[in-house]
Amino acid sequence: MCNVAGDEGRVPLLHGTTPSVHNCVKIDLTQTDAIIKTAISVHDKYPKEYGKAALAVGMLMVAAVCNDLVLSLIHEKVPQQPPLPDVVFQYTPYTPWALVLSEYLMLGSFAVMSVLTLMHRHRWIILRRIAFIGALLYFGRCITMFVTQVPVADPNYYCAPRLTGDDLNLRNIILRALRTVTGIGLKINGKHVLCGDYIYSGHTVVLVTSCLFIREYSPRRWKPLHFLSLMVSAAGVILLLISRGHYSIDVIISYWISTRVFWTYHTLAAYPNLKASKFHQVTSG
Template identity: 65%
Template structure:
């Protein structure tokens, strides 16, 4: 999972329109995890693994918010993985956050890497499938968690990019354009307001030697002016 995420970030930073890609990663990721928060709140299922450790429920704690915050930071520091012993929650199954990351990283790698990089696409697909398979074998999630996560992740990703790539859909709010009725459509319109056409596949380093020299020269002049004052 971490290797796929790292590959996605590398491709993103090598993309000429990296800020658009990063914005889409953040927007789609937030939508998916917002949906996961809702399903976790309304759906509780038993532990998939009887040997899985669950921290005791917080009760009558005078420092409740502090305890919740520390647990959240502990889970975040473990990147949601159980192998480091920092995953303390139980019942957060529907739908699978691990599957979200595995699928969404593959989709972004496939979408924004060069189309002729088929070995990378194949390796990413194998890693993603293997990660999901091992997640099920290790009883980290129920099968329904993974299926729901795959379905929601792919629908949001494909709908978002379809609307973004087709101006006729983006600006058409007639009753025939049912994609404009999606609840996150206003957020999409705001985030993609300055993107008027499909993002071209162009790549380059974020910082060139010339840009670094200009930055160094400009800041050196500012430093000299401040010193003279």
């Protein structure tokens, strides 16, 4: 018995219930014996597409390197003046050690997301989505960092000396960026000594997107994990702010962009007819 009503144009997300039009039992009562035919689950029809996953991961790696190249370049341009006024800074105590704790929470959230991805039936599709969304966010961050530099938020944060004279050349800028890449941009690795990567917050990108992927691709009954993931992400952002690791505006912009990119991508993935409708509107307008 098949129920064909409902979201006919919707392709279900990977964790959700499949439309009954794709997974149903058909009973032919015209025969002497009832013949029961079960349609193949739509889950089995998703191609793994290793090439697309590899391409997305490659995009993410390029975006990460571009971030550090831009950071190495703008390190020379960061205004050497006191931090900008910030309402969170005004009403919270300065807690420098909180940045390290924020990074550990960020790594923990990312690790949980990675384990869930590896355990998922459609791990290659989820990996592709993580990498593609991450690449979009970090390419966008390259642009915002390059166009606007603000003073260092933490007046006690160590910034490496600027290049001067003959040392200020493309080779040294690239080498300095590659050293930062090996530390994946974290203070806990002791290699993030370049300043200027504020708008928008890369820490918040990882915290928010990890939480979104954990909640989207884990079973709905795992509510304790969903709640814990949300609390870890919120705590990571709060610790980031009270450590003066980022301005409040960095976090707000990062949250807004991360959630919109995630939701837009998954809306288009779930309702492919929206893409066709939009194309028709553009071409027929």
